[in-house]
Amino acid sequence: MLRFLAFRLSRSLLTLVLVVTFAFVVLRLSGDPALIIMSPDAPPEAVAAFRRSWGLDDPLWMQYLRYFTAILHGDLGNSMRDGRSAIALVGERIPATLALTLPALALKLGLGIPAGIYAALHRNSFADRAVMLLAVAGFTVPSFVLGLLLVLVFAVQLGWLPSGGQDTWMHAILPVITLGMGGAAVLARFTRSAMLEVLGQPYMRTALAKGVPWHVAVRRHALPNAAIPTVTIVGFMVGSLLAGAVVVESVFSWPGVGRLLVVAVANRDLAVVQCILLLVAATMITANLVVDLLYGVLDPRLRMGAREAA
Amino acid sequence: MSAPLLEAEGLVRRYTMRRGWLGRPVEVRALDGVSLTLERGRTLGLVGESGCGKSTTGRLVLGVEKPDEGAVRFEGAPLPPPGTAGWRALRARMQMVYQDPLGALDRRLTIGAQVAEPLEIHRLGADAEKVAALLRSVGLRPDHADRYPHELSGGQRQRAVLARALATDPALLVCDEPISALDVSIQAQVMNLLAEVQAARGISLLFISHDLRAVRQVSHRVAVMYLGRIVEEGEPDAVLHDPAHPYAQALVSAIPHPGRRGRRIVLQGDPPNPAARPTGCAFHPRCPVASARCVAETPALKPRPGDGRRVACHVAQGEIPAGQGIAAPQLREAA
Amino acid sequence: MAGPLVEIRDLTVSFDGIPALRGVDLAVGRGEAVALVGESGCGKSVTWLAALGLLPGKARVSGSVRLEGAELLGAAPATLDRVRGGRIAMIFQDPASSLNPVHRIGRQITEALRLHRGMDGAAAREEARRLLDRVGMPDARRRLEAYPHELSGGQNQRVMIAMALAGQPELLVADEPTTALDVTIQAQILELLQEIRRDTGMALVLVSHDLGVVAETCERVCVMYAGRIVEETAAERLFTGPAHPYAQGLLAALPPMHGPRRPLAAIPGGVPEPWAMPPGCPFAPRCPKAAAACDAGVPALGAVSPGHRAACIRPFAPAAAPVRAPELQPA
Numbered sequence: 010m011l012r013f014l015a016f017r018l019s020r021s022l023l024t025l026v027l028v029v030t031f032a033f034v035v036l037r038l039s040g041d042p043a044l045i046i047m048s049p050d051a052p053p054e055a056v057a058a059f060r061r062s063w064g065l066d067d068p069l070w071m072q073y074l075r076y077f078t079a080i081l082h083g084d085l086g087n088s089m090r091d092g093r094s095a096i097a098l099v100g101e102r103i104p105a106t107l108a109l110t111l112p113a114l115a116l117k118l119g120l121g122i123p124a125g126i127y128a129a130l131h132r133n134s135f136a137d138r139a140v141m142l143l144a145v146a147g148f149t150v151p152s153f154v155l156g157l158l159l160v161l162v163f164a165v166q167l168g169w170l171p172s173g174g175q176d177t178w179m180h181a182i183l184p185v186i187t188l189g190m191g192g193a194a195v196l197a198r199f200t201r202s203a204m205l206e207v208l209g210q211p212y213m214r215t216a217l218a219k220g221v222p223w224h225v226a227v228r229r230h231a232l233p234n235a236a237i238p239t240v241t242i243v244g245f246m247v248g249s250l251l252a253g254a255v256v257v258e259s260v261f262s263w264p265g266v267g268r269l270l271v272v273a274v275a276n277r278d279l280a281v282v283q284c285i286l287l288l289v290a291a292t293m294i295t296a297n298l299v300v301d302l303l304y305g306v307l308d309p310r311l312r313m314g315a316r317e318a319a
Numbered sequence: 320m321s322a323p324l325l326e327a328e329g330l331v332r333r334y335t336m337r338r339g340w341l342g343r344p345v346e347v348r349a350l351d352g353v354s355l356t357l358e359r360g361r362t363l364g365l366v367g368e369s370g371c372g373k374s375t376t377g378r379l380v381l382g383v384e385k386p387d388e389g390a391v392r393f394e395g396a397p398l399p400p401p402g403t404a405g406w407r408a409l410r411a412r413m414q415m416v417y418q419d420p421l422g423a424l425d426r427r428l429t430i431g432a433q434v435a436e437p438l439e440i441h442r443l444g445a446d447a448e449k450v451a452a453l454l455r456s457v458g459l460r461p462d463h464a465d466r467y468p469h470e471l472s473g474g475q476r477q478r479a480v481l482a483r484a485l486a487t488d489p490a491l492l493v494c495d496e497p498i499s500a501l502d503v504s505i506q507a508q509v510m511n512l513l514a515e516v517q518a519a520r521g522i523s524l525l526f527i528s529h530d531l532r533a534v535r536q537v538s539h540r541v542a543v544m545y546l547g548r549i550v551e552e553g554e555p556d557a558v559l560h561d562p563a564h565p566y567a568q569a570l571v572s573a574i575p576h577p578g579r580r581g582r583r584i585v586l587q588g589d590p591p592n593p594a595a596r597p598t599g600c601a602f603h604p605r606c607p608v609a610s611a612r613c614v615a616e617t618p619a620l621k622p623r624p625g626d627g628r629r630v631a632c633h634v635a636q637g638e639i640p641a642g643q644g645i646a647a648p649q650l651r652e653a654a
Numbered sequence: 655m656a657g658p659l660v661e662i663r664d665l666t667v668s669f670d671g672i673p674a675l676r677g678v679d680l681a682v683g684r685g686e687a688v689a690l691v692g693e694s695g696c697g698k699s700v701t702w703l704a705a706l707g708l709l710p711g712k713a714r715v716s717g718s719v720r721l722e723g724a725e726l727l728g729a730a731p732a733t734l735d736r737v738r739g740g741r742i743a744m745i746f747q748d749p750a751s752s753l754n755p756v757h758r759i760g761r762q763i764t765e766a767l768r769l770h771r772g773m774d775g776a777a778a779r780e781e782a783r784r785l786l787d788r789v790g791m792p793d794a795r796r797r798l799e800a801y802p803h804e805l806s807g808g809q810n811q812r813v814m815i816a817m818a819l820a821g822q823p824e825l826l827v828a829d830e831p832t833t834a835l836d837v838t839i840q841a842q843i844l845e846l847l848q849e850i851r852r853d854t855g856m857a858l859v860l861v862s863h864d865l866g867v868v869a870e871t872c873e874r875v876c877v878m879y880a881g882r883i884v885e886e887t888a889a890e891r892l893f894t895g896p897a898h899p900y901a902q903g904l905l906a907a908l909p910p911m912h913g914p915r916r917p918l919a920a921i922p923g924g925v926p927e928p929w930a931m932p933p934g935c936p937f938a939p940r941c942p943k944a945a946a947a948c949d950a951g952v953p954a955l956g957a958v959s960p961g962h963r964a965a966c967i968r969p970f971a972p973a974a975a976p977v978r979a980p981e982l983q984p985a
Contacts, residue, residue, distance in 0.1 A: 504903060535915070
C-alpha cells in the first residue's frame with residue numbers, strides 16, 4: 010500500500026512539474042506581457058523599466074529557474090496587473106466557483122445515475138428511450154449554447170430568473186443547470202451501459218437462481234459491480250470542480266476562477282494563469298488518486314497485496 | 320532417411336508476471352526443457368491440462384516466440400529469428416489453426432478474400448480457381464468464397480480456417496485445440512478432414528488438445544505434458560492403454576466412459592500453478608506414489624528399461640519402489 | 655405412488671419470435687439422476703432456465719412446469735424466489751464468472767442460508783464453513799474470507815455447489831458443470847456430485863454435451879435436438895442400443911479409445927437454423943435413413959420398448975442397423 014502511494018505521489022509530482030513548465034513556456038512564447046499591460050503608446054523607457062522590475066529581460070531559463078524556486082517556497086508570484094499575490098487573487102474566487110460547481114455536481118450525480126439505472130432496468134421501454142434521447146441531446150449541445158438558450162427562455166422571455174451576476178441564489182440557478190445537464194447526460198449513458206453489462210453477467214443469474222429477489226439482486230449484486238466503471242467518470246467530474254466552469258462563468262458573468270482565468274490569459278498575467286493551472290492540475294491529480302484508491306475498495310480483484318489464497 | 324521435419328531441443332520459456340497490481344515480479348516457467356521430434360507426414364499429439372505449456376510449445380515451434388534456451392530445427396536447419404526475411408519465408412511452410420474459428424477470421428472480409436490473403440502475402444498468385452480448389456479440398460463449396468464468417472456454421476468456419484492455412488502448401492500445421500469449440504458431431508468431421516488433408520498432402524501435424532480421445536484418433540505419437548515438461552511419450556495406444564506415468568494414468572482414468580462406474584483415480588488438488596513450481600518432480604504433490612526422492616530430484620524423460628517407453632518418473636523407471644504420496648503441507652492453489 | 659417431483663409439459667420458448675424450445679415433456683422423480691444431452695442450441699439449458707423463470711424478459715415461455723403439482727410458470731415472484739435455491743438449486747458452466755467478483759465467498763453462501771433457512775450471523779457462518787468442508791474445500795474456514803478470483807476454477811465450482819446445497823434442495827440442476835474445467839478436475843467434481851446425491855438423496859439433472867460425463871453420472875438420459883427431446887431411455891440402453899439416428903450418430907462420432915483407428919462416422923451437415931427448420935423431422939436432412947415420409951410431420955416421442963422412447967418414424971431395428979457401441983470396459 011505504501012509502495013503504491015509513494016509511486017503514485019511521485020508520478021503526480023512529475024505531472025505537476027510538467028504542467029508548470031509547459032504553462033511557463035507557452036505563456037512566455039505567446040506574447041510580451043509588458044506590451045499588453047502597458048498601453049501601446051507608453052514610452053520605451055517605461056516598458057523597459059516594467060520588464061526589468063518583473064525580471065522579464067533575463068534569459069528564459071533564468072526566469073524559469075527563479076519561478077520554479079519560488080514555487081518550491083510556496084510563492085506563486087504576484088499579478089502583473091495589480092501587484093497582489095496570485096494565490097490571494099485566485100483564492101478569493103474559489104468560493105464563487107464552488108458555489109456553481111458543487112450544486113452542479115450534485116445535479117449530475119442525483120440526476121444522471123438514477124436515470125441511467127432506471128433506463129437499464131427498463132431496457133427498451135419508453136422511459137429508456139426518452140432518457141437516452143435526452144442524454145444524447147444533453148451532451149451534444151455545447152454548454153454555451155445551452156446557457157444562452159436558458160437565458161433567452163427564462164431570463165429574457167419569461168423574466169423568471171436573472172441572466173447574469175452573483176447577487177442572490179436565484180442567480181446561480183441557470184448556470185448550475187447549464188453546468189449540470191451535460192454531466193448528467195454523460196453519467197446517465199455511462200451508468201446505463203455499465204448496468205446493462207452487469208445485468209447480463211452470469212453472477213446475476215446465479216443470484217436469482219439462489220432465490221434472491223430481483224430488487225435485492227439489483228441492489229446487492231448489480232450496483233456494486235456497476236459502480237466500478239462509473240467511478241472513473243465521477244472522479245473526472247470531481248477533478249474538474251475548479252476548472253469546469255470557464256465557459257459558463259463567462260456566459261453568466263459569474264466572478265469565479267474560470268472568468269479570472271479568461272481575463273488573466275487575455276492580459277498575459279503570467280502568475281495568475283500559472284497559479285490557476287497549477288491549482289487545476291492539483292485537483293485533477295488528487296481526484297485521480299482518490300479514484301484509484303476507490304477502485305481498490307470497490308473491486309477486490311484490484312486490491313493491493315490481495316491475500317495469497319494458500 | 321532424411322532429417323525429421325521438426326526437432327525441438329531443450330526448449331525453455333520464462334515469463335515474468337506481476338501478482339496483483341504492483342506485486343513483486345515472479346518468474347513463471349511456462350516451458351522447462353521440452354524436446355520433441357516430428358517426422359514428415361506424421362502427427363504428434365500434445366496433451367495436458369491448462370497451464371502445462373502445450374500452447375507455448377506450439378508458439379515456440381512456429382518461431383512466433385523465441386525460446387529462452389534450447390533450439391528449434393525445421394527441415395534440418397535452425398529457425399531464423401522472428402521478423403527476418405528468412406523467417407517470413409519459412410512461415411509459409413508452417414501454419415497455425417486455432418481453437419476459435421470465429422476469432423481467427425476477420426468478420427469484415429469474405430471467406431474467399433481471407434483464403435486468398437496468404438497467397439498474396441507470399442506472392443503465390445491468388446486467382447479464384449486456386450481459392451476454389453482450396454475450399455473444395457476442405458469440403459466447402461466454391462460459392463462459400465463469397466460468404467462472410469458469420470454466415471457459416473462453426474464447422475464450416477474451421478474448414479475455412481484450414482483452407483487458409485493450407486493455401487501456402489505448408490509442411491507443418493500446428494493445431495491448437497482445433498476442435499474444442501465445436502459440437503461433438505462437428506468435431507468428428509474436422510478430425511476426419513485433418514486425416515484426409517494429411518494423407519493427401521503429406522503434412523505433419525502438431526495436434527494440441529486436452530481431449531485424449533481426439534488425440535488418439537489423429538496422432539501417430541503422443542506426448543503428455545505437465546507443468547512445462549513432457550512426462551511421457553510414445554505410441555498412442557501404448558500411452559493411452561497402459562500409461563506409465565502416474566499423471567498420465569490419472570488423465571486416462573479421468574476420461575468419462577459410458578458404462579464405467581467408480582474405479583477411477585481422482586487426483587487431489589488443483590492443476591498446478593506454473594508460478595509456484597514444486598521442487599523435484601513437479602507432479603509430486605498430487606502423486607499417489609511419490610516418495611522422498613521425488614521431492615528432491617527431477618526425473619529425466621528417458622526410455623524405461625524393459626519396453627523402452629519414454630517416461631519421466633522415478634517410480635515408473637523402477638529406480639525406487641512406489642511410495643505413499645507426499646502429504647504436501649499445504650497444496651499451492653492456482654490463483 | 656406419488657407423482658414426479660418436477661413435471662414439464664409441452665414447454666416452448668421463443669426469443670423475438672424465433673423458437674428455441676419446441677415442446678418439451680420431461681419428468682424428474684425424487685432422487686433420480688436425469689441427463690439432458692445435446693449440442694449447442696438444442697435447448698437443453700433453456701429448458702431449465704425457462705422452468706425456473708431465469709430467462710431474460712424478451713423470452714416467450716408457454717406450457718407447464720409443475721413442482722409436486724404446483725405450477726411454476728407464471729407463479730408469483732415471491733413463490734419463485736422460495737423455489738429457486740430452495741427446493742430447486744442450479745449451478746452453471748463457468749464457475750468463475752458465476753460468482754459475484756466483489757463479494758466474499760462466505761457472504762455469497764450465507765446469503766442463500768439466510769434466504770432459505772433463516773440463518774444469520776455466527777450460525778450462518780458456521781454452516782457455510784460446514785458446507786465448504788462438505789464439498790471438499792481445503793481450509794474451509796479461511797476460504798470464507800476469499801474472493802472468487804483468489805480461487806481456481808475447480809474450487810469456484812465447489813463454492814457454487816456449496817451455495818446450491820445451502821437451501822437443502824430436492825433437485826440440483828447442473829448446467830454443464832464441468833465443461834470449463836480440466837479433465838482431472840472434472841473427475842473430482844463429478845465424484846463430488848455423486849457423493850452428495852448418495853448422502854442426501856437429492857435428485858440431479860445434468861445438462862451436458864458430453865456423452866461420457868452423462869453416462870457415468872445419470873440413470874436416465876434425454877437426448878435433445880433442435881428444441882425437442884428425440885430420445886429418452888436408461889443410460890446403459892442409450893449406449894448399447896440407441897434408437898434415434900441422431901443418438902446413434904452422436905455415439906458413432908465419438909472417437910473410440912480402443913480398436914483400430916478408422917475415419918469417424920461423422921454426422922454430415924450441421925444443425926438447422928431455428929428460423930429455417932425442415933418441414934418434418936428436424937434431423938431428416940442429416941439422417942442416413944431419411945425417407946420421404948420423414949418430411950410429412952414432426953415425429954412424436956413414441957415408445958420403442960418399455961422405458962425407451964424415441965421421436966422417429968423408423969426407430970432402431972437391431973438387425974438392420976448395427977451400431978458400434980463404444981467400449982464399455984474401463985481402460
